[in-house]
Amino acid sequence: MKLGARAFKTGLATAIALYVASAFGFKAGVFAAAIAAVSSIQPSIYRSIQTIIEQVQANVIGATLAIFLVLTVGNEPFLIGFGIIIVIGMCMLFKMKEDTTFIAIIAVIAIMEAPQDPFLEYAGIRFTSILIGIVSAFVVNLAFLPPKYETRLFERLTNTTNDILQWIRVTTRHLSDQPALKKEIERLNEDITRLDQTYLLFSEERIYSRRKGYRRARKLVLFRQLIHTTKKAFNVLQNLHRLDYEIEHFNKDINAQIIVEVDKTLHTHEKLILMYSGRIRKQETYPVDQLSKPKIPDLVNQLMNEYDDKERDRMKFLPLASNLMEYHNELVHLRKLLTSYLNSQ
Structure with a gap:
């Protein structure tokens, strides 16, 4: 089990929220402060700034609705449930995220279950306690700089791509263990999903220098193409896995050409x-221009002509032929982007 920076930040933000709430004597709102802190931790500074604004708004919405319901109709359990339904609907109307909606729900529950007398005092304490939790998480997010997502992204991209390319080499030679490859394909699919998430975090980092911003924009385009090309390689691997038996029974010349190209x-x-x-x-x-240029179009034509007289069998290899061509075209595009990027350095 590996505990990351987010686990550490969550624990620290919760402890700070509890200490601050206790220091102000908010015994009735300590629990609400802790929950708010836990749900407010974010992986990047940009998301932290974006989140604190939304969560303060959600806290105000939830607290206002809760106070209105208690003062007008009471705080019976079914009314608390009714209040939660309304506040979720309001958050959806304002297109708030799930963790932001959670803050509004906490505010409704914390305030509506408060004692009736003096109600407004308790409501104010719990509203303020939730704010303490939100601010504590924000301070921790700012104090502990997020990891270098560019470095993490490139490491994940390199590892995932290398794994995919190794499995393609093994599969084209018909040496892969099918059950093992099936599990690896599932794992690689999860790795690609994490790759997209890391790219999103990297793209959210803010650069305030115009010169650095331009260079970073080009880097984002290049990374997006690197990821897209890796996905095309993964599609080729999936189709090679699916058609491994049929390809193995091709004539030796075509098998040899598949391996070479x-x-x-x-x-x-x-x-x-x-x-x-x-x-x-x-x-x-x-x-870049001196790289060997594979004859993928010729290979695709041979694959399609292998079953020229059998339309059904021919259509079976159409997805593989299409994936090979797409992979080839993405590499050509990546080559152009990389040439432009390197020449600009």
């Missing part, structure tokens, strides 16, 4: 990633 494609992909990371020595001109 796919290996060229994988080599191109690997070399492009190495070029971006700076592991390939700089020359007068970057050797």
Whole structure:
């Protein structure tokens, strides 16, 4: 089990919220402060700033509704449930996120279950306690700088891509264990999802220098294309896995050509990633255009012509042919973007 920075920040924010609420003598609102702190931790500074505004608004909405209901109709359990339904609807109307809606729900429950006398005093304490929890989480988010998402993104991208390319090599040679490959495909699919999430966090980082902002915008475009190309490679792996038995029974010449051309494609992909990371020595001109150019279109034609007289079998290989062409085209586009990016450095 690995505990990350978010677990540490959550615990610290909760402790701070409890100490501050106790210091103000808000015994009735300590629990609400702790829950608010737990639900307010965010992975980036941008999200922290965005979240604190929304959560303060949600707290105001929830508290206002709760006070109105208690003063007009009471605080019976079914009325608390009714209040929660209304506040969820209001948050949906304002297009608030789930964690923001949760703050509004906490405010409704914390205030409506408060003793009747003196009600407004208790309501004020609990409203303020929730604010303490929100602010405590915000301070912790600012105090502990988020990780370098660019570094994390590139590491995940490299590891995921390498795993996919290795499995493609094994599968084209019909050496893969099918049950093991099936599990790996499921794991790789989860890795790609995490890759998208990390890219989103990286894209949310703010740069206030115009020059750095322009350079970073180009880097975002390049990373998006790197991820997109990796997804196309994953699609090829999925189809190779599905058609492994049929491809194994092709004639030897086509099997040999599949291995040669796919290996060229994988080599191109690997070399492009190495070029971006700076592991390939700089020359007068970057050797992007000197990479081997796989003849994927010719390979696709051969695949489709293998069953030219059998339309049903021919259609079976259409997804693989399409994936190979898409992968090839994305690599060509990545090559152009990388050439432009490296020449601008």
